[in-house]
Amino acid sequence: MKNRNLNQWFWKWHFIAGIISLPFIMILALTGGIYLFKDNYEAPKQAHIKTVESTGKKQSFDAQYKVAQSHSKVPLTEMVIPTGDNQATEFVSGRFSHKNSVFVNPYTNTLQGKISPKDSDMHTVRKLHGELLLGKFGTKIVELVASWMLVLILTGLYIYWPSKKEGLKALVRLRFKEGKHVFYRDLHALLGFWVSILLLMTLAGGFPWTDVFGSNFKWFQGVTNTGFPKGWDGHGMNSTTTNNNALSLDQMVNKANNLNLEGITCIVLPKNEKKVFSVYNTTFNLDLQQKFHFDQYSGKLIKAYKWSDVGILMRGRMWFMAFHQGQFGKTNFAVMLFVAIALFIISLAGLLSYVKRKPKNKIGVPKVSKKFKVGYGIIALIAILGIVFPLFGASVLLIILGEYFMKLKKA
Template identity: 25%
Template structure:
């Protein structure tokens, strides 16, 4: 009886030590991951929350260039384009965005060499409402800041690492939040803002409440990342799960893709090839006829029409609205006026539709105002979780020290965590590499700490 009790006590003690080791190891991972990405998470949440309302911003702050008084008769597309080109000496028209409604302006993108300029034109009077470089347009600046593209393509890869760490933070956070005899800090917040426990509970409760939304935002955001997103896009297309490549089998294609001719394309279509015009003895149909053809095919007003810049190029009409059912791209032969490729949301394979749907939800466009407010709530939660983490850490840290969570009693627990890191790294390579670096640094700290204590 005594032996049995002693054995049970030893087993219980070992299990407790293993539990403490795992908890501390995951706590350290959670701490280091948060330390790395909190500034980026706050930036993503603030810019993302602002971009959710880009249409509202255009219709209020920038109404002077987007909203016009409806007149009796619109100018022809060719006249609008000519007016825009004349306003920027030495330029040529690159694309034309048709008015989205009777009280909306037209927009012409003109270019001088590789430089581009957006020219907003009143389609009734021909007045130039505004001229702005695409990179300086407000909503584009917000989007570029959100993706870090504003700082260059090399910096943009950080987004993939941050998104992967966000997913890691949610799952490690769930483990740390999981109730272990405590009654507070699970669904309620204890104390007052003067106490650390208040910020700990606020961090935990907010994180668990918004966890699924944060994972969704991070995963759907990964689709835009330079490495992971591009790799997934290419593999889906190769497996027949991306854009329907068979639609291009019967038409000649150029070396260009959608993003080479359009200011904006959706995720699934951005790398789809652009067909080539047939050429021959026919005269070009011209922009007025191209617009009439696109309108007759049922394009939603407000679509962008890429204008051919050489003899083999095509007119490309495309629109990617909030209503996915109206999403469409048509490539029109510039000589015959024949639609060479006509693809809409209904033509996408099921997996492609699911991806486009998730992106639409990410951008707050799927269920109108409800979707916007849901994503805004997620953005606010991310800011709240991040700031509460910083305050909680600041109140906990010893004076003059970083305040890293204590090391696990059993170092063997890291074997399992290494396996987790490898699996996570296979799914998200850049984040996986960052995790490996983080674990190596942590291992070095564990070896240096005892030496420093002996020397002190």
């Protein structure tokens, strides 16, 4: 049997979490669902830049690099090895939102075009999803909303779990004939219950992008040595300069191809005459991702890393982030699209249920017995959540202080 007073207390906080979060969650669900179609949307728009007509003999990669660099305002940092004869060669500068790509026709050795994520409509969708178009302040709001989503899920699971009298049939019950309020309430609870695990997995994939939690998580990875191994990015590695004849880009492409890496293979160019060539691959099968560092003069392998060399927290983080973006093939894509649609429906049903039951001229916060005292276990859980998710902890303190001053005012 559930504790009735505890159930009511959880219901109160579930309500507060919903009031804070649901309108924003609907935006995140909608934009997240749209962003899943990023590649489908951009592919036809970028096809004239990424694909070329296969005619004649290909120019050397070194010659193509010179053309690409002449059309780039900043130094190019890496090259993506083409996987087909009809592909333009991509040279990249910058990373993440600052990434820019220059594409060269390998047959004519001329500029095929440029692509910048900032020029895409999907970039706006991503900005809306990640920061509500409000910059750093917006990322804090999204992080706060995501934190309260955890409260919604955890309290919702307890509230919805049926009593002994109701039985497990309540977990599949959707009542159509008891009014709109009951229908929306059942839809909200039923769908929320059955997708709760997927929602938690989706949140786990989104939190690493946040400012406060994300920064703390990276710090924790560092102190526990569970992130990328030292040297993964090639920092601190130097080539042994025996002469001024560095390997050509074409020679490095041959070395990279001989590695027979899965997926897309990229070559990171040396930043100066002392640094190294780095080769890595990107593939949906994270276990097959590898990274190699080569002396830019002798071509000698300095260091090789496998995905198993990466710390457990980083491996978990990257897995959940890829899952969040639907990158593990069609099934993962379909699951994440379902989660986005389900989350929007859950949020909308919750708001409609509230509107139907809301007392006139009142917010309608559920009342809890004044005699009820929260157990130490619950207090400890809230404290832990407040430490792990600092913005959530700060918001709980503000709510508690607000309630305290309201009681003083009424006294």
